Amino acid sequence: MINAEWAEQQPLDGWEETLVEAGRLLGARLSELGGPPAETRSEQLLRHALALTSAETDAEVLVRACRAAREVTGLAAAVLLRPAPDLLPEDEELRVVIAASSPEPRDRPLVARLAQIEPDRLAALLDEACRYGASYTLGDPAVLDARGFEALTAAGVRTMIAVPLGAGTATVSSSVGALVVLDETAIVPDSALVNLLELLAAQASTCLEKLTTLRRLHLQANSDPLTGLRHGGPFGDRLAAATPGRTALLAIDIDQFKTVNDTLGHAAGDRVLVQMSGALQQALRLGDELFRVGGDEFVAVVDVPSEAEAVRVAERLVAAARATGRTISVGVAVQGEEESPRPPSTAPTRPSTR
Numbered sequence: 001m002i003n004a005e006w007a008e009q010q011p012l013d014g015w016e017e018t019l020v021e022a023g024r025l026l027g028a029r030l031s032e033l034g035g036p037p038a039e040t041r042s043e044q045l046l047r048h049a050l051a052l053t054s055a056e057t058d059a060e061v062l063v064r065a066c067r068a069a070r071e072v073t074g075l076a077a078a079v080l081l082r083p084a085p086d087l088l089p090e091d092e093e094l095r096v097v098i099a100a101s102s103p104e105p106r107d108r109p110l111v112a113r114l115a116q117i118e119p120d121r122l123a124a125l126l127d128e129a130c131r132y133g134a135s136y137t138l139g140d141p142a143v144l145d146a147r148g149f150e151a152l153t154a155a156g157v158r159t160m161i162a163v164p165l166g167a168g169t170a171t172v173s174s175s176v177g178a179l180v181v182l183d184e185t186a187i188v189p190d191s192a193l194v195n196l197l198e199l200l201a202a203q204a205s206t207c208l209e210k211l212t213t214l215r216r217l218h219l220q221a222n223s224d225p226l227t228g229l230r231h232g233g234p235f236g237d238r239l240a241a242a243t244p245g246r247t248a249l250l251a252i253d254i255d256q257f258k259t260v261n262d263t264l265g266h267a268a269g270d271r272v273l274v275q276m277s278g279a280l281q282q283a284l285r286l287g288d289e290l291f292r293v294g295g296d297e298f299v300a301v302v303d304v305p306s307e308a309e310a311v312r313v314a315e316r317l318v319a320a321a322r323a324t325g326r327t328i329s330v331g332v333a334v335q336g337e338e339e340s341p342r343p344p345s346t347a348p349t350r351p352s353t354r
Contacts, residue, residue, distance in 0.1 A: 004018070048200065052203055053203075072197065076184060077111050079111060080177050081122055083126070110156055114157075117155060122151075130178060133198075157182045158185055158186040161197055163179050164201065227273055229290055229292040230289075231293060235291040235293060238289055243303060246305070247304075248313070252297065252299065254321075254328055255327045255328060257296035269296075283320035284300060288303075289301045304334070314330040
């Protein structure tokens, strides 16, 4: 970046050309002096840490972490070993998923060979990294003791650094995974390099935790904590996306619900709400959406070819409610071709059905 200042007032015309020429001369002089100083590993780590914080998805964090690990360490390939998404603590056989950034073409065969390693061998490596923290092979395994890493050495690995993704994770089931950086060349990684990789893994883990927290907060802000149904904000968004002539709104009230609260208590009323929301959801078709918009007020938004089909959906809801031992009232409205979406308080236009 060039900061240009003039001692005297200058005309506005031509200042861009002046700065361009100054930049060209400065660049030429830097080249004469051997160019700008090389970026240190710490500077690389800082640059990648900033990039990680701007990632918007878990997958983006993981890919950027692999890319950063390759650049900071100078090793050929970086992969992430992760427990399979459906892994449970009581699972007898650990399933491992490999994720990787895009290595250079010359390094892709190494990643491909890693992907062919038996799952139990990968699971053992993931378990080692999670239990004992940073571990690495130094130099040529033909000379050094590489017991436990035979599957990797058979794949051509001669150097490896493995660090857990998530500080303090002692078991695989509680771990995000392990960041593993490898090379086919025998290199001796110094302790400072391993420390940098541990810092990178910790930063990636922090970013993943932040994204998880944001998802949880978003879910809490848009969902009813009792029934799990979405409410006000998402309901308004769904109405805004309605298709005139095809989108129907079914406003639902539980009959005599106040009596339940007054005579049996709010805990009993909560049980009725949970039971009713489950029954209504099961009665809806694939693609239909159910929202809780008030105490005992629900709204289903459905796409139908006609008003008659919307009424049939309402009748299914009434039947589902009766199966729970209670009754509901349903108001049905279909958005007209020239009609804008309306608030739920004014939407139902047809008589209720019980």
